[in-house]
Amino acid sequence: MLLTAQIDAHHHVWRLARGDYDWLTPNLPIHRDYTLDDLRPKLGEITGTVLVQAASTEAETRYLLDIARTSDGLVRGVIGWTDFAAPDAPDRIGAMARDPLLKGLRPMLQDMEDLEWILRPEVQPALRALVRHNLRLDLLIRPRHMNHIHRLAEAHPDLPVVIDHGAKPAIRIGLFQPWGGQLRYLARTTNWCCKLSGLVTEANHLQWDLDDIRPYVDHLIACFGPERLIWGSDWPVVNLAGGYAAWRATTDTLLGGLSAAEKAAVMGGNAMRFYGLG
Amino acid sequence: MTRFAPPGPLGMGGAPLGNNLEAVSEDDARAALHAAWDAGIRYFDTAPQYGFGLSEHRFGAVLRTRPRDEFTLSTKVGRLLVPNPGKPSARGNWIDPLPFRMKYDYSEKAAWLSVEQSLHRLGLSRIDIALIHDIGEDTHGRAWEQQFEEAMAGAAKALTQMRKEGIIKAWGLGVNRVDPCLRALEAADPDLFLCAGRYTLLDHSALDPAMGGLMDACARRGARIIAGGPYNSGLLAGGTTFNYQPAAPDLLAKASRMNAICAASGVDLKSAALQFIAAHPVVAAAIPGGKNAAEVTQNAALMKAPIPGEVWATMRAEGLIPENAPTPGNM
Numbered sequence: 001m002l003l004t005a006q007i008d009a010h011h012h013v014w015r016l017a018r019g020d021y022d023w024l025t026p027n028l029p030i031h032r033d034y035t036l037d038d039l040r041p042k043l044g045e046i047t048g049t050v051l052v053q054a055a056s057t058e059a060e061t062r063y064l065l066d067i068a069r070t071s072d073g074l075v076r077g078v079i080g081w082t083d084f085a086a087p088d089a090p091d092r093i094g095a096m097a098r099d100p101l102l103k104g105l106r107p108m109l110q111d112m113e114d115l116e117w118i119l120r121p122e123v124q125p126a127l128r129a130l131v132r133h134n135l136r137l138d139l140l141i142r143p144r145h146m147n148h149i150h151r152l153a154e155a156h157p158d159l160p161v162v163i164d165h166g167a168k169p170a171i172r173i174g175l176f177q178p179w180g181g182q183l184r185y186l187a188r189t190t191n192w193c194c195k196l197s198g199l200v201t202e203a204n205h206l207q208w209d210l211d212d213i214r215p216y217v218d219h220l221i222a223c224f225g226p227e228r229l230i231w232g233s234d235w236p237v238v239n240l241a242g243g244y245a246a247w248r249a250t251t252d253t254l255l256g257g258l259s260a261a262e263k264a265a266v267m268g269g270n271a272m273r274f275y276g277l278g
Numbered sequence: 279m280t281r282f283a284p285p286g287p288l289g290m291g292g293a294p295l296g297n298n299l300e301a302v303s304e305d306d307a308r309a310a311l312h313a314a315w316d317a318g319i320r321y322f323d324t325a326p327q328y329g330f331g332l333s334e335h336r337f338g339a340v341l342r343t344r345p346r347d348e349f350t351l352s353t354k355v356g357r358l359l360v361p362n363p364g365k366p367s368a369r370g371n372w373i374d375p376l377p378f379r380m381k382y383d384y385s386e387k388a389a390w391l392s393v394e395q396s397l398h399r400l401g402l403s404r405i406d407i408a409l410i411h412d413i414g415e416d417t418h419g420r421a422w423e424q425q426f427e428e429a430m431a432g433a434a435k436a437l438t439q440m441r442k443e444g445i446i447k448a449w450g451l452g453v454n455r456v457d458p459c460l461r462a463l464e465a466a467d468p469d470l471f472l473c474a475g476r477y478t479l480l481d482h483s484a485l486d487p488a489m490g491g492l493m494d495a496c497a498r499r500g501a502r503i504i505a506g507g508p509y510n511s512g513l514l515a516g517g518t519t520f521n522y523q524p525a526a527p528d529l530l531a532k533a534s535r536m537n538a539i540c541a542a543s544g545v546d547l548k549s550a551a552l553q554f555i556a557a558h559p560v561v562a563a564a565i566p567g568g569k570n571a572a573e574v575t576q577n578a579a580l581m582k583a584p585i586p587g588e589v590w591a592t593m594r595a596e597g598l599i600p601e602n603a604p605t606p607g608n609m
Contacts, residue, residue, distance in 0.1 A: 115467050143465045147435050170464040173457065173490050177427035178465055 004264050007076070008049040009271035010164065010197045010232025011039065013067060020055040023111065034236045036071055042235070042244040048076040048268075050232070050275060052138065053106050056081055061096070068101045076277040077103035079138050084126035085117075093126060097133035103275040104136030104160075109145065110168070116148050119155070127156050136160040136275060139192075142168045143175060146182035153190040161190070162230060162274060165198025166220050171212055172204045180219050187223035193274050194224045196251060196266060197232035200241040208241060210250060217254040226262035230270045281469040282447040283502040284350040284407065286563035287556035288581045289321030290314045290574065291506055294567035295336045296328025297373040304336075306570040311340035313571035315349075317578030321563050323472065323504070324400075325354035325411055325452065326392065330362075330369075330378040331399050338400030352407035352472070352504075353400070354452050355392040355433050356384050384413065384429035389436035393446075404445070408437050409452035409472050416454050426458055434466040441469075450501070454521075456483050460490040463499055470562065471496070474506030475521055477558065479514055479536060479551045480529060482600050485558075493560045502562040505555045509566065514551040532598060539592045549580040550589060554599070556581065557606045 014021055015033050024031055039049075051064050061080030068075035078101050082092050096102055109118060117123065118139075130137055139161055141149060146167060153161070163186070169179040186192065196217065203212050220229060231251060238247050255263050271277060295307045302310075314322070324337045334353060341349060359378040369375055383392075393408055410433045415422045437449035448469035451462055459471040477484040477493070484492040484503065496503060509515035511522045513533045520529050537547045555564040564581070568574035590605035599605070 144463075144467055147431065147438070147466065170461065173460045173464070175461045175464050177423055178430040181427060181431065 004269040004272060005048055006046040007231075007268040007271040007277065008043065008046050008233045008235070009230045009275070010052055010195055011049055011235040012052055012054045012237065013039070013064070014054055015063075018055070018060065018063065020057045020060055022055070023108075024054070028240070030236050030239050036067065036074060039235060040074070042233075044248075046268075047074075048272075048277060049074055050077045050079060050103065050271065050277070051075045052079040053081040056083075056108055058082055058092070058096075061102070065099055065101055075101075077101060077275045079104045079106050079136075081105060081107065082126075084123045085120065086126075087122075089126035090129035090132075093129040093135065094133055097135055100278075102135070103277070104138055104162075105130065106138035106140055106164070108140055110140045110142050115145055118152055119148065124155070127152075127159055131156065131158050134276075136162060138162055138164050140164045143170065143179040143182070146179065146186070150186055150189060153186075153192065160193075160274065162193040162195055164195050165202075165234065166194055166196065166216065168198060168202050169216055171199065171202045171208070171216060176215065176219075183219065184223050187228070191228075193228045193230055193270065194220060195232050196220060196229045198234040198237070200247055200250070201234065201237055203241065205241040210253060213250060214254055217251070221255075221258075226258050226265050227270065229266045230274060231267050232271075281500050281502065282406070283470060283562040284321035284352065284504065286321070286561070288317075288319055288552070288578060289323060289350075289504065289563040289565040290319050291565040291567040292322065292324030292333045292337055293328050294569040295324075296330075296333030297375065298328065298371050298567075299373070300569070301373045302569045307336045308340055309571040310568050310574045311337065313574040314568070314578075315340075315344060317575055319574070319578065320348060321350045321352075321565070323352045323409075323452075323506075323565055325357075325409075326359050326396060326399075327354065327357050327380060327411060329372050330375040330380065331359050332372075332374075332376050334396055334399040335376070338402055342401050346402070346404075350406045351400075351402070352409055352452075353393075353396045353405050354409045354411035355389045355437070356382065356411040356413065356429065358383050358388055358392055359395065382425070384410065384425055385432040386436040387432075389433040390440075393440065406446060407448045407450070407470070408440065408446050409450050409470075410434065410437070411452045412454075413451060414453045414455040414458050422458075426461065430462065430465045434462070434468070438467060452506075454507075456489055456492045459492055460495055463495050463501065468501060470502040470504055472504040472506050472565075475510050477503060477505050477555055477561065478508055478510050479547075479554050479599065480510050480520070480533060482603065485600060485603055493558065496560045501560075503558075503560050505561050505564045508551050508555050508564045509548060515548050535596070536593065536598060539589055539596075539598075543586045543589050545585050545589055546580060546583065548577075549583045550585060552577070552581045553585055553606050554603070557604045559604065 064078045324333045357380040362379040440446045450468040450470040452472040512519040540547045
């Protein structure tokens with residue numbers, strides 16, 4: 001018996017005709033529209049979600065906030081986007097933060113040429129503005145960012161940060177180290193949370209099985225503990241590698257060693273606390 | 279993404295001048311390097327390991343006489359050389375090496391030290407490219423993943439910093455396997471891979487999606503390949519060894535058929551071997567070695583020799599080269 005609401009703390013929706021999804025190319029099987037109506041039948045006991053940006057525009061953030069407002073309480077929070085490097089970023093962040101549904105922002109670091117972009121001087125005022133306005137930072141990083149990312153925590157110890165998708169270890173080619181050691185260091189030296197999501201799309205999309213994923217999930221649990229792990233589906237991206245139900249079942253199995261209370265924290269309680277979901 | 283890459287299509291590999299498997303005289307070494315320059319080759323690759331410093335000394339002695347901005351030089355990190363009194367005549371593959379022994383060290387500190395020591399041996403004030411040497415299962419066995427981890431958190435960090443400070447222009451790995459390259463593309467921000475023998479007429483591992491698709495992965499990150507071992511240690515140069523081992527019968531048959539196709543058009547198989555590699559847009563340069571002026575001059579001529587389109591068409595039709603491999607004039 002779970003003690004709190006179950007939350008899917010990481011999913012998307014998109015309407016291709018909006019035209020700002022640069023990464024969503026026609027060759028991808030998820031190159032079609034996805035709405036909350038597509039998601040609802042998959043949710044089961046999940047009663048709340050966090051809707052995450054998929055385009056680097058404020059227009060998409062407004063679109064997501066509209067969807068959240070009209071979702072009958074399903075979408076409890078939105079993670080949006082603004083250009084952190086813009087000179088007026090602090091003011092824009094202040095204005096965006098007036099919407100109580102906006103819980104945080106996410107720059108798309110994984111696709112940037114400069115791996116250390118988040119440490120650039122012109123980005124720092126935006127990060128300080130996040131702290132001032134009680135917003136969180138979703139950190140969309142890959143293992144290649146992990147040699148320097150601890151400097152973000154050193155510069156902004158008060159910034160609430162969640163690492164998306166366990167920092168996306170390349171499971172398909174067996175990349176465990178140095179990811180594993182670097183993640184342990186980050187977990188030990190920061191108070192950051194980490195999302196238990198997005199892992200199956202880093203495995204071989206068509207052939208992954210439980211044993212491919214297990215060492216990575218075990219490591220996330222060992223590093224962050226059940227009090228700093230936050231479950232998410234990464235739907236519809238998860239459709240590339242088996243879909244919502246398969247990932248849900250996989251995590252059910254791999255979290256089998258946790259107590260009911262610990263599991264409830266990962267599956268909802270931590271998201272409620274971290275994002276301040278009502 | 280614009281990353282620095284060495285000038286191609288032909289460079290010069292430095293293992294032979296470290297007395298790899300056979301001794302090379304000082305005169306031959308010097309003449310080989312001058313011949314490379316005269317043939318227009320402007321990219322040179324060496325390593326501390328090659329003859330325990332001998333290759334670096336020889337490359338430096340000649341390259342020092344040339345304008346520094348006109349050539350590109352790469353060397354390796356990951357093995358520090360330690361003085362070794364009581365010089366043996368041969369150690370491993372190295373004949374008459376310098377009186378040093380190797381100490382593996384893939385740490386951040388060792389990378390800085392290694393680059394500086396290389397500069398002293400070379401007698402030059404800078405190198406252009408630093409490559410983390412031999413972090414693969416072929417060198418370290420099953421412990422390779424630990425070495426890889428140390429290298430990514432250590433040497434890779436140092437080399438990224440050197441690139442940022444302009445001390446080097448690019449960094450990467452120098453290996454014989456595709457796996458470490460694929461992993462390094464995920465774990466760090468390398469510019470290029472000197473990958474020996476994994477993209478040749480006979481070995482298409484770097485192109486194979488089932489082996490991770492290194493060529494495509496490089497293209498996505500803007501990274502480049504420097505193709506070492508273009509003749510697969512002999513089989514494509516009229517010999518019978520593949521990766522320094524006796525070649526399997528199917529490979530022998532394949533090489534023999536390729537040789538026949540080339541001969542029918544009056545083409546040297548070695549010429550096809552070099553030009554096939556250079557035709558891939560991810561490849562920056564092929565770097566055969568050369569232990570004297572004649573070999574080096576011949577490599578340069580082979581890279582330029584005309585090859586009729588029918589050679590490639592026949593190899594393609596017979597399934598000797600994969601569908602997705604570009605060939606000269608068909609890119």
